[in-house]
Amino acid sequence: MELKNGEYKAVLNGIVHWIKIDGSQNNTVPLVLLHGGPGGNHYVFERTIVPLLSSERTVIYYEQRGCGRTEKPSEETEYSIDLLIEDFAALFKWLDVKKVDLLGYSFGGELALEIAHNFPMMINKIILSGPSLIDSKINKFVQITGFCSVVGNEMYKQMEDVLNKNLTIAETYNAFWELADSKSVDLLLFQNQDIARRNRELWEESNLVNTGHMFKGLQQNPVKRPLIGRLKEIDHQTLIMTGVFDRNTGIPISTIINREMKNSEMVLFHHSAHFPDLEEPEKYNRTVQMFLIN
Structure with missing residues (x-):
């Protein structure tokens, strides 16, 4: 399909997913955004950092099964890494593109690595923002x-x-x-509590609730081989962005991922905690754009 800006509803792997395309006029390799949680959504990201990113890149964001504006599975047990990977494969087919870049934040970073491990030929570059290793x-x-x-x-x-x-x-x-x-x-x-309050205001404004079903499902359906033992098998050029005050996943997790991967680099944000996209948006945007250009 020709990528055109706008919001879409598409059936991916049997679930109606919310998808939004922005910056298609830039004609770049699409940058697919993967939100965290598990069970979160893109509402805050959509209203803060995305306008900066889409000023130069074609940005695709979708909300995962049972999350945000996407349909919930009929059964609470229909959540697993394997299902999320299959959903992404269906999204890739729906987009009808040759390759995509990935930007995953928090749990979305972990999911980005799982996707790249399973479908390496679909992925160009990977960006991880405060990535997790939740298990x-x-x-x-x-x-x-x-x-x-x-x-x-x-x-x-x-x-x-x-x-x-x-x-x-x-x-x-x-x-x-x-x-x-x-x-x-x-x-x-958050390091800056004024930004924390603004983030919480946007959470409340969204009226989107994390049901907890995703997190519970991932615990009940763990991957057979932990991601940490497969990181060496991912060859993609990878950027890891981490706030020095990140107390949620932080420098320890980012360091492990950076150490284990073959082709990664880590950039620290010295005035940020878990969300450098909110606490240092200009540096965040500049770092992403330079990585994707080079």
């Missing part, structure tokens, strides 16, 4: 220590009580998230 113990450790580093004394004492119970890492992780309030989550995700 790894280290990713849980990062968030556990991240919460402890930003919460107030009262919340810290509650979290310390959890640490003293000698629970498993997964149990500790789940207990921390049950304790965390919106203020704690904003402190975890």
Whole structure:
């Protein structure tokens, strides 16, 4: 199909997906955006960084099955990495292009790597923004220590009580998230709390809810071979962008990915936490554009 700007509804792998095309007049290799969560959406990204990106690139964004403005599967169990990869393959066929670039943020970065591993011939370059490795113990450790580093004394004492119970890492992780309030989550995700408030305003404005079904489904249907053991098999030129204050996935996860991959580079954002696209948008856009041009 000829790529034309606008919003679309397309049946991909049996699910009606929300898709938006912007910047088609630039006639570049399409840059496909993969949102995080798991179970999130593109609403904030669409209204903040995308206008900068689409000023020079053809940008394609879609919301994953059961997420945002995309249809929910009939069964809550119909969520897995394999299904998300199959959905992407259907999107690629729908776009009818030779190759695409990928930009995945948070869990979307992890999904981008899974897609590239399974369909290397479809992918040109990969950009990862604060990528996760959600099933790894280290990713849980990062968030556990991240919460402890930003919460107030009262919340810290509650979290310390959890640490003293000698629970498993997964149990500790789940207990921390049950304790965390919106203020704690904003402190975890953002260095600039004015931007955190603006982000939360956009979340509320969207009326889009993360049902939690995606995260639950991914836990119930784990990949047979963890991604961390397959990173060396991905050959694509890859850019990893990470905020130095990222307490959600952060420098530890990005460093592991960068270390394991054959053809990657890492750029640090010195005034950002988990969302450098919001906290340093001009540098973010410039870094993406230069990487895709070179």
